Amino acid sequence: DPYSNDPKRHPALIPSSVKPFNAEPPVSLLMQDYLTPNNLFFVRNHLPVPDVNLEKFRLDIEGIGASGKKVLTLPALKTVFKKKTVTTSLQCAGNRRSDMVKIKPVKGLNWGTAAISTAEWSGASLDDVLKYCGIDLDKVDCDHVQFEGMDRGPDGTTYGASIPIEMARMLKNDIVVAYQMNGVDIPRDHGFPLRIIIPGVVGARQVKWLNKIVLSKDESSSHWQQRDYKGFNSSVDWHNVDFSKSEAIQFLPVQSAICEPVDGQALDDNEEVTVRGYAWSGGGRGIFRVDVSADGGKTWITADIQPSNQSQYKAWAWVFWEATVPLPQGSSGKVELVCKACDSQYNVQPESVEGIWNLRGCLSNAWHRISVSIPT
Numbered sequence: 131d132p133y134s135n136d137p138k139r140h141p142a143l144i145p146s147s148v149k150p151f152n153a154e155p156p157v158s159l160l161m162q163d164y165l166t167p168n169n170l171f172f173v174r175n176h177l178p179v180p181d182v183n184l185e186k187f188r189l190d191i192e193g194i195g196a197s198g199k200k201v202l203t204l205p206a207l208k209t210v211f212k213k214k215t216v217t218t219s220l221q222c223a224g225n226r227r228s229d230m231v232k233i234k235p236v237k238g239l240n241w242g243t244a245a246i247s248t249a250e251w252s253g254a255s256l257d258d259v260l261k262y263c264g265i266d267l268d269k270v271d272c273d274h275v276q277f278e279g280m281d282r283g284p285d286g287t288t289y290g291a292s293i294p295i296e297m298a299r300m301l302k303n304d305i306v307v308a309y310q311m312n313g314v315d316i317p318r319d320h321g322f323p324l325r326i327i328i329p330g331v332v333g334a335r336q337v338k339w340l341n342k343i344v345l346s347k348d349e350s351s352s353h354w355q356q357r358d359y360k361g362f363n364s365s366v367d368w369h370n371v372d373f374s375k376s377e378a379i380q381f382l383p384v385q386s387a388i389c390e391p392v393d394g395q396a397l398d399d400n401e402e403v404t405v406r407g408y409a410w411s412g413g414g415r416g417i418f419r420v421d422v423s424a425d426g427g428k429t430w431i432t433a434d435i436q437p438s439n440q441s442q443y444k445a446w447a448w449v450f451w452e453a454t455v456p457l458p459q460g461s462s463g464k465v466e467l468v469c470k471a472c473d474s475q476y477n478v479q480p481e482s483v484e485g486i487w488n489l490r491g492c493l494s495n496a497w498h499r500i501s502v503s504i505p506t
């Protein structure tokens with residue numbers, strides 16, 4: 131069993147698959163801390179967790195501009211470079227996929243609303259590491275930066291991903307070759323000893339167990355870059371899908387979800403309800419506003435957003451919000467609570483899932499709706 135050496139996990143995590151291990155924290159715990167505790171951080175593994183021998187561990191940097199292969203040890207990464215820390219939310223492209231499944235089946239793990247978590251990541255800045263290897267991100271004549279992990283499938287393939295060079299340039303000051311998560315060594319499930327953190331970008335590109343960086347004319351040839359984690363319109367299905375015709379998901383769209391109350395909860399008040407949740411957008415776009423409705427989206431209350439000490443134009447991490455909303459009077463029993471967020475480019479979430487359904491169930495960011503019952 132290639133998974134027999136996987137780490138022990140927190141019993142509260144809710145698995146969507148066990149081998150490979152994939153799990154999200156219960157929504158009731160997701161907002162207990164602004165920085166998700168490491169052992170409750172959602173886990174998305176495609177392969178067995180590698181058991182890394184630190185003595186032998188090396189990070190290779192190769193490809194265009196590298197003039198041969200450059201090799202860095204973990205102690206070198208920790209001592210040669212200034213320690214850089216970024217607080218970012220990491221969201222899987224499949225977060226909230228379960229809302230898409232309600233419309234029509236899709237291929238993918240049935241994530242609820244908690245395939246997103248936030249941590250403070252520390253390490254060396256990618257820019258510094260590349261400079262040390264003689265590579266100037268602004269000048270290097272390549273088109274993509276590829277990242278490779280140490281996790282292997284039965285056929286020997288490793289997990290890999292890439293970002294376009296222009297993204298690497300744009301995010302230059304914030305991409306971290308991270309060795310710490312919330313102040314401690316990155317736990318095995320999250321990439322021990324090294325992972326790349328690319329703020330504002332889909333989880334799939336933030337390669338764990340990182341041991342190779344390649345500057346290239348080409349995108350990563352990995353399955354996950356080429357034949358997965360891409361968007362399609364709702365008429366494309368498995369018989370006519372052409373993955374080569376769609377772009378890889380990179381920056382994620384605006385997202386929000388209600389965490390409290392939980393779907394199906396019986397409220398004990400029929401006057402008002404206090405609703406709490408998270409909101410986040412990709413690309414560093416902050417959250418300008420979150421709206422909450424207790425009548426299925428006919429009328430809205432603007433939520434209070436907890437200050438998070440980040441610029442609206444460089445917001446890598448989520449915000450928590452709260453709104454007390456009057457309940458519609460005379461409604462008999464069931465009420466639909468809805469939330470939607472607006473980011474700092476005034477992008478909004480789509481009203482319905484129908485228009486954004488896709489065969490992989492990615493980018494599920496329609497208005498989040500839950501149903502609660504109220505005493506009559």
Ligand code: MTE
Nearest residue numbers: 172173174176222279289333334336337338
């Ligand atoms: N990196 C490697 N090496 N192997 C993986 O399976 N999964 C990716 C990404 N990096 C993955 C990986 C995906 S799809 C996501 S959403 C994030 O890691 C999840 O990170 P987490 O498990 O730390 O939450």
Ligand code: MO
Nearest residue numbers: 222223333334
């Ligand atoms: Mo993911």
